Amino acid sequence: MMLPKKNTTIRRKEIVQAALQVIGEKGVHGLTITEIAGRAGMSDANIYRHFKGKQEILKALGDFISEAMMGTAAGIAAGKGSSLEKLSAIFRSHAALIAANPGLPRFMFSEEIHLEDLSLAKTIADKIAGYIETLSMIIAAGVKNGELQSLAPRETAITLLGMIQFIALRWSITRGAFSLDAEAERLLNNFLLLIQAGSPQVLLEPDTMEPV
Amino acid sequence: MMLPKKNTTIRRKEIVQAALQVIGEKGVHGLTITEIAGRAGMSDANIYRHFKGKQEILKALGDFISEAMMGTAAGIAAGKGSSLEKLSAIFRSHAALIAANPGLPRFMFSEEIHLEDLSLAKTIADKIAGYIETLSMIIAAGVKNGELQSLAPRETAITLLGMIQFIALRWSITRGAFSLDAEAERLLNNFLLLIQAGSPQVLLEPDTMEPV
DNA sequence: TTGTAATGTGAACGCGCATTCACATAATGG
DNA sequence: CCATTATGTGAATGCGCGTTCACATTACAA
Numbered sequence: 001m002m003l004p005k006k007n008t009t010i011r012r013k014e015i016v017q018a019a020l021q022v023i024g025e026k027g028v029h030g031l032t033i034t035e036i037a038g039r040a041g042m043s044d045a046n047i048y049r050h051f052k053g054k055q056e057i058l059k060a061l062g063d064f065i066s067e068a069m070m071g072t073a074a075g076i077a078a079g080k081g082s083s084l085e086k087l088s089a090i091f092r093s094h095a096a097l098i099a100a101n102p103g104l105p106r107f108m109f110s111e112e113i114h115l116e117d118l119s120l121a122k123t124i125a126d127k128i129a130g131y132i133e134t135l136s137m138i139i140a141a142g143v144k145n146g147e148l149q150s151l152a153p154r155e156t157a158i159t160l161l162g163m164i165q166f167i168a169l170r171w172s173i174t175r176g177a178f179s180l181d182a183e184a185e186r187l188l189n190n191f192l193l194l195i196q197a198g199s200p201q202v203l204l205e206p207d208t209m210e211p212v
Numbered sequence: 213m214m215l216p217k218k219n220t221t222i223r224r225k226e227i228v229q230a231a232l233q234v235i236g237e238k239g240v241h242g243l244t245i246t247e248i249a250g251r252a253g254m255s256d257a258n259i260y261r262h263f264k265g266k267q268e269i270l271k272a273l274g275d276f277i278s279e280a281m282m283g284t285a286a287g288i289a290a291g292k293g294s295s296l297e298k299l300s301a302i303f304r305s306h307a308a309l310i311a312a313n314p315g316l317p318r319f320m321f322s323e324e325i326h327l328e329d330l331s332l333a334k335t336i337a338d339k340i341a342g343y344i345e346t347l348s349m350i351i352a353a354g355v356k357n358g359e360l361q362s363l364a365p366r367e368t369a370i371t372l373l374g375m376i377q378f379i380a381l382r383w384s385i386t387r388g389a390f391s392l393d394a395e396a397e398r399l400l401n402n403f404l405l406l407i408q409a410g411s412p413q414v415l416l417e418p419d420t421m422e423p424v
Numbered sequence: 425t426t427g428t429a430a431t432g433t434g435a436a437c438g439c440g441c442a443t444t445c446a447c448a449t450a451a452t453g454g
Numbered sequence: 455c456c457a458t459t460a461t462g463t464g465a466a467t468g469c470g471c472g473t474t475c476a477c478a479t480t481a482c483a484a
Binding site for chain 2: 026027028029030106108109110111112114115116121124125128149151152155156158159161162163164165166167169170172173174175177186187189190191193194195
Protein backbone atom coordinates (compact mmCIF):
# COMPACT_ATOMS: atom_id res chain seq x y z
CA MET A 1 0.00 0.00 0.00
CA MET A 2 1.15 3.43 -0.89
CA LEU A 3 0.40 6.40 1.31
CA PRO A 4 -1.03 9.55 -0.31
CA LYS A 5 1.78 12.04 -0.60
CA LYS A 6 2.10 15.11 1.55
CA ASN A 7 4.86 17.65 1.78
CA THR A 8 7.60 17.49 4.35
CA THR A 9 6.34 20.18 6.72
CA ILE A 10 3.11 18.26 7.28
CA ARG A 11 4.83 14.91 7.59
CA ARG A 12 7.30 16.30 10.08
CA LYS A 13 4.51 17.39 12.37
CA GLU A 14 2.81 14.01 12.06
CA ILE A 15 6.02 12.23 12.90
CA VAL A 16 6.73 14.40 15.92
CA GLN A 17 3.21 13.85 17.23
CA ALA A 18 3.51 10.13 16.67
CA ALA A 19 6.80 10.13 18.55
CA LEU A 20 5.22 11.94 21.48
CA GLN A 21 2.43 9.40 21.63
CA VAL A 22 4.82 6.49 21.47
CA ILE A 23 6.83 7.90 24.36
CA GLY A 24 3.63 8.26 26.32
CA GLU A 25 2.94 4.58 25.92
CA LYS A 26 6.29 2.85 25.63
CA GLY A 27 8.65 5.45 27.02
CA VAL A 28 11.70 6.96 25.38
CA HIS A 29 13.25 3.53 25.59
CA GLY A 30 10.49 2.14 23.44
CA LEU A 31 10.75 4.96 20.95
CA THR A 32 11.92 3.08 17.89
CA ILE A 33 11.73 4.12 14.27
CA THR A 34 9.42 1.21 13.58
CA GLU A 35 7.09 2.27 16.39
CA ILE A 36 7.00 5.86 15.21
CA ALA A 37 6.37 4.81 11.64
CA GLY A 38 3.62 2.43 12.67
CA ARG A 39 1.92 5.06 14.79
CA ALA A 40 2.18 7.61 11.99
CA GLY A 41 0.90 5.06 9.49
CA MET A 42 3.88 5.11 7.20
CA SER A 43 6.87 2.95 6.35
CA ASP A 44 10.11 3.07 8.30
CA ALA A 45 12.04 4.26 5.32
CA ASN A 46 9.74 7.18 4.76
CA ILE A 47 10.72 8.63 8.11
CA TYR A 48 14.11 9.30 6.57
CA ARG A 49 12.59 11.33 3.77
CA HIS A 50 11.60 13.93 6.36
CA PHE A 51 14.23 13.61 9.06
CA LYS A 52 17.91 13.06 8.77
CA GLY A 53 17.77 10.58 11.63
CA LYS A 54 16.29 9.76 14.98
CA GLN A 55 18.32 12.44 16.68
CA GLU A 56 16.70 15.10 14.57
CA ILE A 57 13.27 13.84 15.53
CA LEU A 58 14.19 14.16 19.18
CA LYS A 59 15.39 17.68 18.57
CA ALA A 60 12.14 18.66 16.89
CA LEU A 61 10.20 17.00 19.69
CA GLY A 62 12.23 18.92 22.25
CA ASP A 63 11.37 22.18 20.56
CA PHE A 64 7.71 21.28 20.40
CA ILE A 65 7.52 20.28 24.06
CA SER A 66 9.43 23.33 25.22
CA GLU A 67 7.15 25.55 23.25
CA ALA A 68 4.03 23.83 24.60
CA MET A 69 5.17 24.30 28.18
CA MET A 70 6.75 27.72 27.99
CA GLY A 71 4.17 29.16 25.64
CA THR A 72 1.21 28.95 27.95
CA ALA A 73 3.25 29.96 30.98
CA ALA A 74 4.58 33.05 29.26
CA GLY A 75 1.08 33.94 28.10
CA ILE A 76 -0.33 33.70 31.59
CA ALA A 77 2.60 35.63 33.01
CA ALA A 78 2.07 38.46 30.57
CA GLY A 79 -1.67 38.56 31.18
CA LYS A 80 -3.80 40.12 33.89
CA GLY A 81 -4.29 38.87 37.42
CA SER A 82 -2.67 38.75 40.82
CA SER A 83 0.52 36.85 41.45
CA LEU A 84 -1.33 34.08 43.21
CA GLU A 85 -3.76 33.75 40.34
CA LYS A 86 -0.99 33.62 37.78
CA LEU A 87 1.00 31.03 39.69
CA SER A 88 -2.12 28.93 40.17
CA ALA A 89 -3.03 29.17 36.52
CA ILE A 90 0.44 28.21 35.34
CA PHE A 91 0.62 25.34 37.77
CA ARG A 92 -2.76 23.97 36.76
CA SER A 93 -2.15 24.33 33.04
CA HIS A 94 1.18 22.59 33.40
CA ALA A 95 -0.41 19.72 35.30
CA ALA A 96 -3.17 19.46 32.73
CA LEU A 97 -0.66 19.42 29.91
CA ILE A 98 1.19 16.55 31.51
CA ALA A 99 -2.00 14.64 32.20
CA ALA A 100 -2.92 14.95 28.55
CA ASN A 101 0.55 14.03 27.30
CA PRO A 102 2.28 11.45 29.47
CA GLY A 103 5.16 11.47 27.05
CA LEU A 104 6.02 14.98 28.05
CA PRO A 105 7.57 14.32 31.46
CA ARG A 106 9.09 11.09 30.17
CA PHE A 107 10.92 13.08 27.55
CA MET A 108 12.08 15.71 30.03
CA PHE A 109 13.36 13.14 32.52
CA SER A 110 15.04 10.91 30.03
CA GLU A 111 18.79 10.91 30.04
CA GLU A 112 18.67 9.22 26.69
CA ILE A 113 17.90 12.80 25.74
CA HIS A 114 20.27 14.63 28.07
CA LEU A 115 23.34 12.53 27.58
CA GLU A 116 23.11 11.63 23.94
CA ASP A 117 23.05 15.09 22.46
CA LEU A 118 24.82 18.03 24.05
CA SER A 119 22.94 20.70 22.14
CA LEU A 120 19.58 19.16 22.97
CA ALA A 121 20.52 19.06 26.64
CA LYS A 122 21.45 22.71 26.46
CA THR A 123 18.17 23.59 24.79
CA ILE A 124 16.20 21.91 27.54
CA ALA A 125 18.30 23.44 30.30
CA ASP A 126 17.82 26.88 28.80
CA LYS A 127 14.08 26.40 28.54
CA ILE A 128 13.89 25.35 32.18
CA ALA A 129 15.96 28.38 33.16
CA GLY A 130 13.58 30.58 31.23
CA TYR A 131 10.65 28.96 32.96
CA ILE A 132 12.22 29.61 36.34
CA GLU A 133 12.84 33.19 35.35
CA THR A 134 9.22 33.70 34.33
CA LEU A 135 7.94 32.35 37.62
CA SER A 136 10.51 34.33 39.57
CA MET A 137 9.31 37.60 38.14
CA ILE A 138 5.73 36.81 39.06
CA ILE A 139 6.76 35.93 42.58
CA ALA A 140 8.99 38.97 42.94
CA ALA A 141 6.09 41.17 41.91
CA GLY A 142 3.85 39.48 44.47
CA VAL A 143 6.39 40.01 47.21
CA LYS A 144 6.78 43.64 46.29
CA ASN A 145 3.10 44.46 46.48
CA GLY A 146 2.66 42.56 49.74
CA GLU A 147 0.60 39.77 48.24
CA LEU A 148 3.22 37.19 49.10
CA GLN A 149 5.47 36.70 52.05
CA SER A 150 9.01 37.98 51.90
CA LEU A 151 10.59 34.98 50.23
CA ALA A 152 13.31 34.33 47.71
CA PRO A 153 11.68 34.50 44.25
CA ARG A 154 14.02 32.18 42.40
CA GLU A 155 14.09 29.53 45.10
CA THR A 156 10.34 29.66 45.48
CA ALA A 157 9.92 29.30 41.74
CA ILE A 158 12.13 26.24 41.76
CA THR A 159 10.12 24.80 44.62
CA LEU A 160 6.96 25.19 42.58
CA LEU A 161 8.46 23.50 39.55
CA GLY A 162 9.84 20.75 41.72
CA MET A 163 6.34 20.00 42.94
CA ILE A 164 5.00 19.57 39.44
CA GLN A 165 7.92 17.51 38.35
CA PHE A 166 7.80 15.22 41.34
CA ILE A 167 4.11 14.59 40.85
CA ALA A 168 4.82 13.78 37.24
CA LEU A 169 7.57 11.37 38.20
CA ARG A 170 5.44 9.46 40.66
CA TRP A 171 2.57 9.50 38.23
CA SER A 172 4.84 8.08 35.58
CA ILE A 173 6.32 5.39 37.81
CA THR A 174 2.95 4.25 39.09
CA ARG A 175 1.59 4.36 35.55
CA GLY A 176 -1.15 6.82 36.41
CA ALA A 177 -2.30 5.07 39.56
CA PHE A 178 -3.67 8.31 40.99
CA SER A 179 -5.38 11.39 39.64
CA LEU A 180 -2.67 13.79 38.62
CA ASP A 181 -5.03 16.75 38.64
CA ALA A 182 -6.35 16.05 42.11
CA GLU A 183 -2.88 15.54 43.51
CA ALA A 184 -1.71 18.72 41.84
CA GLU A 185 -4.60 20.62 43.38
CA ARG A 186 -3.77 19.40 46.86
CA LEU A 187 -0.17 20.43 46.52
CA LEU A 188 -1.06 23.77 45.01
CA ASN A 189 -3.42 24.60 47.88
CA ASN A 190 -0.81 23.79 50.45
CA PHE A 191 1.78 25.78 48.55
CA LEU A 192 -0.45 28.83 48.27
CA LEU A 193 -1.09 28.70 51.98
CA LEU A 194 2.64 28.75 52.58
CA ILE A 195 3.55 31.62 50.35
CA GLN A 196 0.73 34.08 50.68
CA ALA A 197 1.11 36.87 53.17
CA GLY A 198 -0.48 36.52 56.59
CA SER A 199 -2.52 33.47 55.80
CA PRO A 200 -2.01 30.44 58.02
CA GLN A 201 -2.37 30.04 61.74
CA VAL A 202 -6.01 29.08 61.23
CA LEU A 203 -5.31 26.40 63.77
CA LEU A 204 -8.67 26.89 65.44
CA GLU A 205 -11.48 28.58 63.53
CA PRO A 206 -12.30 27.47 59.95
CA ASP A 207 -13.86 30.84 59.18
CA THR A 208 -11.60 33.08 57.12
CA MET A 209 -12.55 31.68 53.76
CA GLU A 210 -12.44 33.86 50.67
CA PRO A 211 -9.45 36.02 51.62
CA VAL A 212 -10.46 38.53 48.92
CA MET B 213 44.31 -13.07 32.44
CA MET B 214 42.42 -14.80 35.15
CA LEU B 215 40.90 -12.91 38.03
CA PRO B 216 41.46 -14.18 41.58
CA LYS B 217 38.30 -15.94 42.64
CA LYS B 218 35.88 -14.57 45.19
CA ASN B 219 32.52 -15.85 46.29
CA THR B 220 29.28 -14.63 44.84
CA THR B 221 28.21 -12.33 47.65
CA ILE B 222 31.36 -10.26 47.25
CA ARG B 223 31.21 -10.22 43.48
CA ARG B 224 27.58 -9.17 43.54
CA LYS B 225 28.44 -6.11 45.58
CA GLU B 226 31.30 -5.23 43.27
CA ILE B 227 29.08 -5.56 40.25
CA VAL B 228 26.35 -3.41 41.75
CA GLN B 229 28.84 -0.71 42.66
CA ALA B 230 30.36 -0.83 39.20
CA ALA B 231 26.91 -0.47 37.70
CA LEU B 232 26.18 2.56 39.85
CA GLN B 233 29.41 4.20 38.73
CA VAL B 234 28.72 3.47 35.08
CA ILE B 235 25.29 5.06 35.37
CA GLY B 236 26.89 8.10 36.95
CA GLU B 237 29.11 8.53 33.92
CA LYS B 238 27.21 7.14 30.95
CA GLY B 239 23.67 7.08 32.24
CA VAL B 240 21.29 4.15 32.41
CA HIS B 241 21.31 4.18 28.65
CA GLY B 242 25.04 3.55 28.65
CA LEU B 243 24.74 0.81 31.23
CA THR B 244 25.86 -2.19 29.21
CA ILE B 245 27.14 -5.52 30.43
CA THR B 246 30.47 -4.82 28.81
CA GLU B 247 30.74 -1.47 30.59
CA ILE B 248 29.87 -2.98 33.95
CA ALA B 249 32.32 -5.82 33.46
CA GLY B 250 35.07 -3.44 32.41
CA ARG B 251 34.48 -1.20 35.40
CA ALA B 252 34.43 -4.16 37.75
CA GLY B 253 37.56 -5.55 36.13
CA MET B 254 36.11 -8.84 35.04
CA SER B 255 34.91 -10.54 31.88
CA ASP B 256 31.42 -10.12 30.50
CA ALA B 257 30.66 -13.78 30.94
CA ASN B 258 31.57 -13.71 34.60
CA ILE B 259 28.76 -11.29 35.29
CA TYR B 260 26.39 -14.16 34.55
CA ARG B 261 27.99 -16.34 37.19
CA HIS B 262 26.64 -13.95 39.81
CA PHE B 263 23.51 -12.53 38.26
CA LYS B 264 20.88 -14.24 36.20
CA GLY B 265 20.79 -11.27 33.86
CA LYS B 266 20.88 -7.52 33.54
CA GLN B 267 17.42 -7.19 35.02
CA GLU B 268 18.55 -8.79 38.23
CA ILE B 269 21.44 -6.36 38.47
CA LEU B 270 19.01 -3.48 38.17
CA LYS B 271 16.87 -5.00 40.87
CA ALA B 272 19.82 -5.32 43.24
CA LEU B 273 20.87 -1.78 42.41
CA GLY B 274 17.37 -0.56 43.14
CA ASP B 275 17.46 -2.19 46.54
CA PHE B 276 20.85 -0.71 47.29
CA ILE B 277 19.85 2.80 46.28
CA SER B 278 16.57 2.64 48.14
CA GLU B 279 18.36 1.47 51.25
CA ALA B 280 20.99 4.19 50.94
CA MET B 281 18.37 6.89 50.69
CA MET B 282 15.77 5.57 53.11
CA GLY B 283 18.26 4.30 55.62
CA THR B 284 19.77 7.61 56.60
CA ALA B 285 16.42 9.35 56.48
CA ALA B 286 14.82 6.83 58.78
CA GLY B 287 17.77 7.07 61.13
CA ILE B 288 17.51 10.82 61.36
CA ALA B 289 13.74 10.64 61.77
CA ALA B 290 14.08 8.24 64.67
CA GLY B 291 16.79 10.29 66.35
CA LYS B 292 16.70 13.36 68.53
CA GLY B 293 16.09 16.92 67.45
CA SER B 294 13.36 19.35 66.48
CA SER B 295 11.30 18.89 63.34
CA LEU B 296 13.17 21.64 61.56
CA GLU B 297 16.48 20.10 62.45
CA LYS B 298 15.42 16.68 61.26
CA LEU B 299 14.05 17.97 57.98
CA SER B 300 17.21 19.97 57.39
CA ALA B 301 19.43 17.03 58.18
CA ILE B 302 17.53 14.69 55.89
CA PHE B 303 17.50 17.22 53.10
CA ARG B 304 21.21 17.89 53.36
CA SER B 305 22.17 14.24 53.61
CA HIS B 306 20.05 13.45 50.60
CA ALA B 307 21.68 16.22 48.58
CA ALA B 308 25.12 15.07 49.65
CA LEU B 309 24.31 11.51 48.69
CA ILE B 310 23.29 12.61 45.22
CA ALA B 311 26.35 14.81 44.82
CA ALA B 312 28.54 11.84 45.68
CA ASN B 313 26.63 9.43 43.42
CA PRO B 314 25.36 11.06 40.25
CA GLY B 315 24.06 7.69 39.16
CA LEU B 316 21.52 7.75 41.93
CA PRO B 317 19.07 10.30 40.50
CA ARG B 318 19.70 8.96 37.00
CA PHE B 319 18.53 5.58 38.14
CA MET B 320 15.47 6.96 39.89
CA PHE B 321 14.41 9.05 36.91
CA SER B 322 15.02 6.43 34.30
CA GLU B 323 11.98 4.93 32.69
CA GLU B 324 14.21 2.20 31.39
CA ILE B 325 13.78 1.15 35.00
CA HIS B 326 10.13 2.02 35.52
CA LEU B 327 8.71 0.62 32.34
CA GLU B 328 10.81 -2.45 31.81
CA ASP B 329 10.09 -4.24 35.03
CA LEU B 330 6.78 -3.97 36.84
CA SER B 331 8.04 -5.29 40.14
CA LEU B 332 11.02 -2.96 40.14
CA ALA B 333 8.75 -0.01 39.47
CA LYS B 334 6.59 -1.08 42.36
CA THR B 335 9.58 -1.37 44.66
CA ILE B 336 10.69 2.14 43.83
CA ALA B 337 7.20 3.56 44.17
CA ASP B 338 6.84 1.92 47.55
CA LYS B 339 10.16 3.27 48.73
CA ILE B 340 9.20 6.77 47.69
CA ALA B 341 5.88 6.38 49.48
CA GLY B 342 7.74 5.29 52.58
CA TYR B 343 10.01 8.29 52.30
CA ILE B 344 7.01 10.59 52.04
CA GLU B 345 5.49 8.91 55.05
CA THR B 346 8.65 9.40 57.11
CA LEU B 347 8.81 13.09 56.29
CA SER B 348 5.09 13.49 56.87
CA MET B 349 5.36 12.22 60.40
CA ILE B 350 8.16 14.62 61.19
CA ILE B 351 6.18 17.49 59.78
CA ALA B 352 2.98 16.45 61.55
CA ALA B 353 4.87 16.38 64.82
CA GLY B 354 6.25 19.84 64.14
CA VAL B 355 2.81 21.18 63.39
CA LYS B 356 1.40 19.65 66.53
CA ASN B 357 3.95 21.20 68.85
CA GLY B 358 3.67 24.57 67.15
CA GLU B 359 7.11 24.50 65.63
CA LEU B 360 5.69 24.60 62.13
CA GLN B 361 2.78 26.39 60.57
CA SER B 362 -0.52 24.59 60.20
CA LEU B 363 0.21 22.94 56.88
CA ALA B 364 -0.67 19.66 55.26
CA PRO B 365 2.07 17.19 56.28
CA ARG B 366 1.92 14.92 53.28
CA GLU B 367 1.78 17.71 50.71
CA THR B 368 4.59 19.56 52.43
CA ALA B 369 6.70 16.42 52.47
CA ILE B 370 6.14 15.98 48.76
CA THR B 371 7.12 19.59 48.18
CA LEU B 372 10.38 18.99 49.99
CA LEU B 373 11.16 15.88 47.98
CA GLY B 374 10.24 17.69 44.79
CA MET B 375 12.83 20.32 45.56
CA ILE B 376 15.59 17.78 45.92
CA GLN B 377 14.55 15.90 42.86
CA PHE B 378 14.28 18.97 40.70
CA ILE B 379 17.73 20.13 41.74
CA ALA B 380 19.04 16.70 40.88
CA LEU B 381 17.38 16.79 37.47
CA ARG B 382 18.82 20.16 36.54
CA TRP B 383 22.16 19.11 37.92
CA SER B 384 22.04 16.00 35.79
CA ILE B 385 20.98 17.80 32.63
CA THR B 386 23.61 20.49 32.98
CA ARG B 387 26.18 17.83 33.84
CA GLY B 388 27.04 19.38 37.19
CA ALA B 389 27.32 22.94 35.94
CA PHE B 390 26.50 24.33 39.38
CA SER B 391 27.20 23.38 42.97
CA LEU B 392 24.48 21.00 44.03
CA ASP B 393 25.17 21.55 47.71
CA ALA B 394 25.03 25.32 47.48
CA GLU B 395 21.83 25.24 45.47
CA ALA B 396 20.32 22.80 47.93
CA GLU B 397 21.21 25.08 50.81
CA ARG B 398 19.54 28.07 49.18
CA LEU B 399 16.36 26.13 48.58
CA LEU B 400 16.37 24.67 52.05
CA ASN B 401 16.70 28.08 53.69
CA ASN B 402 13.82 29.46 51.72
CA PHE B 403 11.74 26.39 52.49
CA LEU B 404 12.43 26.60 56.21
CA LEU B 405 11.36 30.22 56.19
CA LEU B 406 8.10 29.22 54.59
CA ILE B 407 7.14 26.40 56.91
CA GLN B 408 8.26 27.49 60.34
CA ALA B 409 5.66 29.06 62.54
CA GLY B 410 5.37 32.83 62.80
CA SER B 411 8.60 33.66 61.05
CA PRO B 412 8.05 36.05 58.15
CA GLN B 413 5.49 38.82 58.06
CA VAL B 414 8.06 41.16 59.41
CA LEU B 415 6.47 43.53 56.98
CA LEU B 416 4.50 45.27 59.71
CA GLU B 417 4.57 44.15 63.29
CA PRO B 418 7.14 41.64 64.50
CA ASP B 419 4.86 40.62 67.36
CA THR B 420 3.11 37.27 67.04
CA MET B 421 6.16 35.17 67.64
CA GLU B 422 5.95 31.93 69.58
CA PRO B 423 2.28 31.04 69.07
CA VAL B 424 2.30 28.43 71.85
C1' DT C 425 44.46 -36.47 47.93
C1' DT C 426 40.72 -36.38 45.11
C1' DG C 427 36.65 -35.30 42.89
C1' DT C 428 32.97 -32.10 42.63
C1' DA C 429 31.12 -27.58 42.68
C1' DA C 430 32.13 -22.74 42.16
C1' DT C 431 34.34 -19.22 39.70
C1' DG C 432 36.49 -17.18 35.47
C1' DT C 433 37.08 -16.45 30.34
C1' DG C 434 37.21 -15.80 25.04
C1' DA C 435 34.38 -16.77 21.35
C1' DA C 436 30.11 -17.31 19.20
C1' DC C 437 25.06 -16.59 18.64
C1' DG C 438 20.92 -14.10 17.81
C1' DC C 439 18.01 -10.36 18.04
C1' DG C 440 16.56 -5.55 17.76
C1' DC C 441 17.05 -1.45 15.68
C1' DA C 442 18.90 2.60 13.02
C1' DT C 443 20.03 3.41 8.56
C1' DT C 444 20.63 2.74 3.45
C1' DC C 445 19.40 1.09 -1.24
C1' DA C 446 17.01 0.25 -5.47
C1' DC C 447 13.05 0.97 -7.15
C1' DA C 448 7.87 2.81 -7.65
C1' DT C 449 4.68 6.64 -7.91
C1' DA C 450 2.94 11.14 -7.52
C1' DA C 451 3.70 16.25 -7.82
C1' DT C 452 5.36 20.21 -10.11
C1' DG C 453 7.46 23.56 -12.99
C1' DG C 454 8.64 24.59 -17.76
C1' DC D 455 3.02 16.80 -21.86
C1' DC D 456 7.67 15.90 -20.17
C1' DA D 457 11.31 15.87 -17.24
C1' DT D 458 12.84 16.56 -12.84
C1' DT D 459 12.10 16.37 -8.14
C1' DA D 460 9.71 15.00 -4.01
C1' DT D 461 7.55 11.40 -1.67
C1' DG D 462 6.78 6.41 -0.48
C1' DT D 463 8.18 1.42 0.19
C1' DG D 464 10.09 -3.52 1.01
C1' DA D 465 14.30 -5.54 1.47
C1' DA D 466 19.02 -5.61 2.82
C1' DT D 467 22.94 -4.05 5.79
C1' DG D 468 25.57 -3.52 9.79
C1' DC D 469 26.31 -2.85 14.43
C1' DG D 470 25.57 -2.99 19.48
C1' DC D 471 24.45 -5.69 23.13
C1' DG D 472 22.46 -9.39 26.09
C1' DT D 473 23.16 -14.00 26.59
C1' DT D 474 25.07 -18.75 26.04
C1' DC D 475 28.74 -22.23 25.43
C1' DA D 476 32.82 -25.00 25.87
C1' DC D 477 36.49 -25.03 28.29
C1' DA D 478 40.18 -23.55 32.25
C1' DT D 479 41.26 -22.94 36.99
C1' DT D 480 40.56 -22.60 41.80
C1' DA D 481 38.15 -23.67 46.24
C1' DC D 482 36.66 -27.06 49.28
C1' DA D 483 34.54 -30.96 51.37
C1' DA D 484 35.13 -35.85 52.28
